[in-house]
Amino acid sequence: MILRSLCSPLRFSTVCALLVTAACSGKGEPVGPDDSAAGAATQDILTTDLALDLGALTGRATLVVRPGAGKVTLDVAGLTLSRVTVDGTEVAADVVDGNLSVAAPGSVDTVTVVVDYAFPTRTPAQFDGWMPLLGVSFIWPYYCSNLFPCNPALEDGVTFTMNVVGVDPALTAVFPTNTYGDGPAYMAAVAVxxxxxxDLGTTTAGTALHAWYLPEGSGLEDARAGTAHLVGAFDYFEQTYGPYAFGPDAGTVEVDWGSDSWGGMEHHPYFHVAKFDFDDEEAQVHEAAHGWFGDGVRVACWEDFVLSEGTTTYIAAHALEHVDGPNEWSYYVDDFLTPICQGHSGDPTLVNTIVLPDETCNEIDFENDALWSLAPYMKGACFYEEVADLIGEDVVDDAIREFYAAHVGKAARMQDMIDVIESKASPSDKAAIEGLITEWLRTLECPQDYANRCRTHQR
Ligand SMILES: [Zn+2]
Incomplete structure (x- = not known):
């Protein structure tokens, strides 16, 4: 996703609704993540078919699950269940602490769990489920159970099929009928x-790209401006890092997030870009890049957030340079990195923090942690940029490709990426990379001369 900073009135400064939501507005009590929840360590949701009726506010979720410890546990905290079957046999829909737990026959590899349910509407202030006032769903980072039975845990990727009915016939619902590959639970979305x-064109690998724009404002003009290099950048990702994991068709969907319609969200294959940023090439390519990192390779722990956002921020700027798009480095440095490093913007999205606090895994309160800020985006991107200055951007691309091939469809840690990068380096360069890891990822204070170092390519 992209966050924008809160305080400045300019276009790039306003943060999306998300931080506002998390920091200020609180949430409805019955719906929310439950740490005890969803899933024994070995449980694996393989596929989830979602049939949503946005008019009736009901759904049927059909999940194929590899049980853990003889049962299937699903987070259903926001839902009202009406019927549950396991391999066709109705079972009691007993919910404890927001979790549905059903016995699964031990002799089978997978079971099919069908849940009929009602889901709540959520307000733009809550921003954690289906928001009819905005015509968009949003369940990041762990509010999937406001829309469907799920496991919000990052390690459990899922392939979705979807159908959506109950929509005003004058409107269009944009959603993927199939995501083809495993992504995080929060990847599923619909926009109406x-x-x-x-139609934007087709990449060398054959992926057809589209943009869906809204009629308000200068929709077509914004769509053309924002996607001017999107096919080229997408092609660069496919050719450089590996095949796109989420099917033969992808694209960008303009969404109305209300007064804070900045940034975007990686709902692949049809990622969302908020309306005030729909003309922004960086926002568009950033969300596309999450098809490789964040969605394609999931972060194993919230402490590894930099693996999603730092990598994505770097490869978005890197790809745009390669396809003769705009150079984003001064934008990154002047608008985000410098206020982060100066440390007194008063803007919670521009707080400085150590961006790789990976001595723990999923122990931080992510939504209320300073890690949920722009620091991992910018210090992470600068780390990659400086490694590229040292060992060459092509070598960094090789490492990213190797990492993606090893981990696509799975969860991984930033250290796994670091290990691959260091495997490409000479002993002396490896020592220098260790220095950059310390400076950019594991130290609160920004490195000496951070702005020039991050902005300037030594190649
Ligand atoms: Zn992002």
């Missing part, structure tokens, strides 16, 4: 609006 679909 008066959309016009624009």
């Amino acid at each position: 609006g008066d959309y016009t679909k624009l």
Whole structure:
């Protein structure tokens, strides 16, 4: 996702609703993540078919699950269940602490759990489920159970199929009928609006890209401006890092997030970009890049957030440079990195923090932690940029490709990426990389001369 900073009135400064939501507005009590929840360590949700009726506010989720410890446990905290079956046999829909737990026959490899349920509407202030006022769903980082039975844990990737009905016939619902590959639970989404679909072209690998834009404002003009290099950048990702994991068709969907419609969210294959940023190439390519990192390779722990956002921020700027798009480095440095490093912007999205606190895994309170800020995006991107200055951007690309091939469809840690990068380096360069890890990822204070070092390519 992209966060924007809160305080400045300019376009790049406003943060998306998300931090506002988390920091200020509180949440409905019955719906929310439950740490005890969903899933014994060995449980694995393989596929989830979602049939949503946005008019009736009901759903049927059909999950194929490899049980853990003889049962299937699903987070259903926000839902009202009406019927549950396991391999066709109705079972009691007993929910304890927001979790549905059903026995699964021990002799089978997978079971099919079908849950019929009602889901709540959520307000733009809550921003954690289906928001009819905005015509968009949003369940990041762990609010999937406000929309469907799920396991919000990052290690459990899932392939979705979807169908959506109950939509005003004058409007269009944009959602993937199939995500083809495993992504995080929060990847699933639907957007409903008066959309016009624009064909953007097809990549060398054959992925067809589209943009869905809204009629308000200068929709077509914004769509063309924001996606000017999107096919080229997407092609760069496919050719450089490896095949796109989420099917033959992808694209960007303009969404209305209300007064804070900045940034975007990696709902692959149809990622969302908020309306005030829909003309912004960096926002568009950033969300596309999450198809490789964040969604394609999931972070194993919230403490590894930099693996998603730092990598994505780097490869977005890197790809745009390669396809003769805009150079984003001064934007990153002047608008985000410098206020982060100066440390007194008063803006919670521009707080400085250590961006790789990976001595723990999923122990931080992520939504209320300083890690949920722009620091991992920018210090992470600068780390990669400086490694590229040292060993060459092509070598860094090789490492990223190797890492992606090893981990696509799975969860991984930033240290796994670091290990691959260091495997490409000479002993003296490896020592220098260790220095950059210390400076950019494991130290609170920004490195000496951070702005020039991050902005300037030594190549
Ligand atoms: Zn992002």
